[in-house]
Amino acid sequence: MSNPYKEIFSVPGTKAFSAAGFLARLPIAMAPIGIVAMLSQTHGEYWLAGAVSATFALTNALIAPQVSRLVDRFGQAAVLTPATIVSVLAFLALIAATHQGWPVWTLFASAFLAAAMPSMPAMLRARWTELFRDRPELNTAFAFESAADELVYIAGASLSVGLAVALFPQAGMLISTAFLAVGTLAFVLQRATEPAVRHVAGSAPQKSAIRLRPVQIITLALVFVGATFATAEVSAVAITKDLGQPNAASLVIGVYAIGSFVVGLVLGALNPRMALQKQLMIAVAVLALTALPLPFAGTVPLLAFAVFVSGIAISPTFITAFGLVERRVPAAMLTEGVTWVTTGIGIGMALGAFVAGWAVDNFGAQNGFWVSVAAGLGAALTIGIGQRVLAGQDPDDGIGALAQAAE
Structure with a gap:
């Protein structure tokens, strides 16, 4: 019996964009808990740590679909690059604000801007769909992505907290931010597997x-x-x-x-x-x-x-x-x-x-x-x-x- 996972990864480019995408989506699990671990240690107030983390998570929940809507209109590379730059700079500002003792409002402002972080699981599934649309291999690819999501949540949160406790409070967030920057850069550079932009015909704006x-x-x-x-x-x-x-x-x-x-x-x-x-x-x-x-x-x-x-x-x-x-x-x-x-x-x-x-x-x-x-x-x-x-x-x-x- 053939291995369906070996078959989907035999397609050129799939191993590379999957590896890059795995790195780029680790912050989905690392960032929210990493913010809590960082701020609870540096400020000693769990309510503040939870509030800043919630600001990031809920804002990202609202912004990510809008970022993805732009991706559908203009392509992954054109949108992911500026969105990730904004998110990375905002995470670095949050880390600096924590380390330097900047005013509390800077923590919330940084978390709000960091929420520009794109939804990498959606970007990965879009690439698999482009390769295997209307084919049984797509179900296997989606199964792999769901398993990878599980690994992200298992490993990401533990890694973020472990680094913050073992090294210094900002360690988990620094590594998370590095994963986001490096992973997304490696992902967008792989243009051969990037989905084609498809427009809705007619003059009416796309709903x-x-x-x-x-x-x-x-x-x-x-x-x-x-x-x-x-x-x-x-x-x-x-x-x-x-x-x-x-x-x-x-x-x-x-x-x-x-x-x-x-x-x-x-x-x-x-x-x-x-x-x-x-x-x-x-x-x-x-x-x-x-x-x-x-x-x-x-x-x-x-x-x-x-x-x-x-x-x-x-x-x-x-x-x-x-x-x-x-x-x-x-x-x-x-x-x-x-x-x-x-x-x-x-x-x-x-x-x-x-x-x-x-x-x-x-x-x-x-x-x-x-x-x-x-x-x-x-x-x-x-x-x-x-x-x-x-x-x-x-x-x-x-x-x-x-x-x-x-x-």
Whole structure:
């Protein structure tokens, strides 16, 4: 049996842009936690560290789709270069402000400007789509990207905090910024695999991808999925602390990501032929069902096992969601469409962490997982209700006319 991953990487340029893209997207995980680690050590105030980190994360969630919309219109190299320069300079200003003790407002201003950081997962998926559009290899490529995203979140956050603690407070942010600069430069220099710019015909201005109903449905569903991801992390930390084994939190969180990572790679190798909207429905249904035992896991081994099982549907959800975006969004706005979906994940993680933290504070560590249960049901309901639209059977979804106009 042939190795599907070997096949997709046999195409010239794929290994190079994947390696560069992996470096360039490490800051997605490193920067938010790196800001917290840096400021909590230098200023001694967790509220300030959290507020500056949230300023960066939420602003990036709003700006990244606009950057991607410009990429769809003008190309990756033309937009990623200035956006990354702005982000890198702003990160350096934030590091300097922390080291030099500049006024607090400079921290927030730097974090706001650093949010110009582009969505590298969207750029990578756009390149894979350009190479394998309407071919089964695309599902394998998306499976690889979902696995790589898992690795970024596993390694990036740990690396950022570890450097800040082991070396000096700004170390994690310095390395994160270097990865962003070097990785993006190496990525944009590879012009041979850069997607072609496709314009929508006619004089009317191109609408935003978020106005397309499939993008709205998938983005909302992944807000719920992101909430389950963050809730697992917050609740695992709280429960292991209550059980007197706080060091076990990293193990529990690790098996959560590992389960998702392994299943995602397997799914990419199998390449099932079932309709993508049905695959997504199954994935979110499994996500909802496997969340049900979480509030009842009362020991570390049971918690680790329950979290491992609940994580198996994360990567399949992401793989099929991005596959549906590729099918239901015109090529002229694909990068923006993918970015909105990744933004949904980020927003869900921020909201999930907040709500789970509130639940833990008010109702106890074990009850934080009820947020996962509710979020899983929300994802399943959203995808279930949107099946006709995701299947392309709804005449009012607006996709047909746009697809005919796009070239």
